[in-house]
Amino acid sequence: LILTIPAVFLASDFRYQLKKRKILDGYISKAQIRRQFLLRIGSHVLLYAVLTVVITQTIERPFWQMLLAIFAILTPLYFISEWIIRRDGKRDPDYISDVEVARFVRQKGTSQWNTYSSDKHV
Structure with a gap:
């Protein structure tokens, strides 16, 4: 039950990533x-x-030990995966972060992709 x-x-993030993919379709390859x-x-999926x-x-262990093990193992893995994604984003000038996609969705009526970097295939 706890694994649900x-x-x-994971399922909700997958849906978000599919929406993000659709939004990015006209902006990057x-x-x-x-x-x-x-x-x-x-x-x-790895996490x-x-x-x-x-x-x-x-x-089989007490709940606090399970929680401690989860945080001790997953926290470093999460930060490493985020670091890899951010590093990849810095290398690719066309990388569009989740923050930029969220900003675009909030400003849905505009025709311009509002980002901090220069012209991203607008």
Whole structure:
């Protein structure tokens, strides 16, 4: 039952990444969209798989020990995956972050992609 919580997160994030992919379709190439999509989904699938293993290995222990193991293992993995994604974004001038997509969705009526970097295929 406890594994359904991250599964729901993974499913909702997958839906978000599909929406993000659709939004980016007119702004960057299909290869870049696919690469960004696979990198983000891949990192979340990896984190979910590790969480599943940690939970199944610590299920017999007290809840606080399970929670401690989850945080001790997943926190560094999460920050490493985010660092890799950000590093990839800095290398690619056409990288569009989740923050930029959220900003675009909020300003949906505008015809320009509002970002901090210069002309991203507007």
